[in-house]
Amino acid sequence: MHILGKILVAGVAATVFCGTAYAYTTYNSLNDVSRSDVIDGDVATAPGEQPADGSLDILLVGRDARTDNQDNPLPKEVLQELRAGPNGDDLTDTLIVLRIPNGQDTVKAFSVPRDSYVTLPGNGGKGKINGAFGTAKLAEASRLRAQGETDKAKIDQAALTAARRATRQAVEDLTGVKIDHFAEVNLLSFSEISKAVGGVDVCLKKATKDEDSGADFPAGHQKIQGADALAFVRQRKNLPRSDLDRVRRQQVFLAGLAKQVLSQGTLTSPGKLSDLVDAVKRSVVLDGNWDLLDFVRQLKGISGGGINFETVPVVNPDYRYSRTNPDATAVQVDPAQVKAFAASLIGAPPASPPPAAGPTADVSNAGGKEGLAMRVAGFLGDKGFTKGDTGNATEPRRTSVVRFGPDLADRGAEVAKLLGGLTTQQSSAVPAGHIQVVLGQVYTGPGASDGGGAPAGDTPITPDSANCID
Numbered sequence: 001m002h003i004l005g006k007i008l009v010a011g012v013a014a015t016v017f018c019g020t021a022y023a024y025t026t027y028n029s030l031n032d033v034s035r036s037d038v039i040d041g042d043v044a045t046a047p048g049e050q051p052a053d054g055s056l057d058i059l060l061v062g063r064d065a066r067t068d069n070q071d072n073p074l075p076k077e078v079l080q081e082l083r084a085g086p087n088g089d090d091l092t093d094t095l096i097v098l099r100i101p102n103g104q105d106t107v108k109a110f111s112v113p114r115d116s117y118v119t120l121p122g123n124g125g126k127g128k129i130n131g132a133f134g135t136a137k138l139a140e141a142s143r144l145r146a147q148g149e150t151d152k153a154k155i156d157q158a159a160l161t162a163a164r165r166a167t168r169q170a171v172e173d174l175t176g177v178k179i180d181h182f183a184e185v186n187l188l189s190f191s192e193i194s195k196a197v198g199g200v201d202v203c204l205k206k207a208t209k210d211e212d213s214g215a216d217f218p219a220g221h222q223k224i225q226g227a228d229a230l231a232f233v234r235q236r237k238n239l240p241r242s243d244l245d246r247v248r249r250q251q252v253f254l255a256g257l258a259k260q261v262l263s264q265g266t267l268t269s270p271g272k273l274s275d276l277v278d279a280v281k282r283s284v285v286l287d288g289n290w291d292l293l294d295f296v297r298q299l300k301g302i303s304g305g306g307i308n309f310e311t312v313p314v315v316n317p318d319y320r321y322s323r324t325n326p327d328a329t330a331v332q333v334d335p336a337q338v339k340a341f342a343a344s345l346i347g348a349p350p351a352s353p354p355p356a357a358g359p360t361a362d363v364s365n366a367g368g369k370e371g372l373a374m375r376v377a378g379f380l381g382d383k384g385f386t387k388g389d390t391g392n393a394t395e396p397r398r399t400s401v402v403r404f405g406p407d408l409a410d411r412g413a414e415v416a417k418l419l420g421g422l423t424t425q426q427s428s429a430v431p432a433g434h435i436q437v438v439l440g441q442v443y444t445g446p447g448a449s450d451g452g453g454a455p456a457g458d459t460p461i462t463p464d465s466a467n468c469i470d
Contacts, residue, residue, distance in 0.1 A: 038164045038182040038287040050102045055346045057177050061184040062094025082187050082227050083214035090134030092167050101346040107307040108345040111247050117321050117330035121169040128330050129170050136166030176339035182287040191226050196275035199225035200256040203468035210237045251309040258307050313337045316420035316445040359411050360434045361385040366393035367441040375447030400443045403427045403436040420445030
């Protein structure tokens with residue numbers, strides 16, 4: 001299945017809009033961009049208004065759609081050029097929030113992994129956050145047909161609006177951020193925009209190849225554009241951390257694109273600027289309340305180096321969330337951690353009351369990874385469990401297990417879930433009031449890395465980042 005990169009494509013749109021701050025004469029030509037009723041009119045940020053939460057927040061969405069911004073199918077020859085198959089899912093494979101703190105000229109961008117396991121809006125239950133779009137789209141179309149609506153165009157547009165609103169709501173629920181504006185792009189817009197700027201410089205530590213995405217790149221510094229750039233940000237196979245490494249690539253590419261657009265004369269070239277604006281008009285969808293002129297005025301002071309890219313904290317990148325389908329995986333995130341992270345981008349994170357003392361958690365390390373038991377014990381302590389004994393297990397084991405007595409079955413199951421869905425085992429040998437956690441060689445939950453479960457070794461990406469990536 002061909003998948004659109006998580007962060008890259010939607011971020012391109014915002015980069016273009018930032019750039020138009022230096023070219024007001026092009027503003028009128030952007031009036032033709034498509035609009036959608038994504039943001040509630042009574043809570044939308046008015047022109048010149050300073051958002052009450054301290055930051056102007058923009059949700060950037062990229063869809064794995066083989067359609068234009070009016071949902072018309074892309075021509076076969078265009079799909080061939082993009083190396084994309086004819087079928088796409090109703091998924092949002094790019095989810096980025098741009099936080100622009102009031103009175104500051106630095107953009108704090110963070111991505112949400114598309115497979116983040118969350119509570120979906122409405123009656124969607126639990127699921128991956130990228131599924132909020134398709135679930136709401138299908139539900140709205142079904143509702144309208146049940147009411148007797150037969151106009152296909154009307155049904156399609158209403159369903160798309162409902163899908164975009166559900167995606168916005170899912171991100172707000174997870175991050176605690178009130179979204180002020182919305183931008184959506186697709187495969188076509190990314191390819192055209194990357195070509196319009198003359199390509200973007202990236203660097204790889206080693207050569208890589210992936211038939212599904214079309215990626216085929218040598219090691220070292222290189223300039224990529226069009227279909228090659230799309231392949232670069234869509235690749236997830238043959239990468240050490242799959243989707244998390246793909247997010248990293250997309251952040252590096254988007255940072256390079258920002259630098260290219262804002263720092264290297266793109267906006268002073270009539271030809272390049274015209275190509276950028278045309279690409280935006282053909283494939284971008286914005287919320288109906290977005291005053292672009294006001295927006296570019298707010299961003300006039302931002303330079304290519306004024307954008308910082310990060311990823312929300314991850315608890316477990318290989319979360320087994322289904323008992324009936326143990327092979328199904330998602331990315332486990334802790335909403336409290338994500339909210340604190342998002343809040344920290346514009347100030348100190350909100351204070352949390354100290355957790356009440358809970359059962360004692362004894363943690364032993366049977367996998368040989370140095371410091372693992374201490375890190376996991378600290379994580380459980382933050383969740384309200386009393387820290388017990390920590391150390392190495394007497395015998396190594398591959399898998400992990402959580403043991404507890406019959407009086408602590410519920411709390412034991414809670415620990416197993418917090419640690420990524422571990423196996424549970426009731427045992428009368430466990431002392432009363434204690435829960436025993438034995439961590440195996442393949443444990444990947446919270447504390448598996450020094451970052452407490454976040455992608456190990458990652459540093460924020462800026463347009464001036466020069467390091468090569470995997």
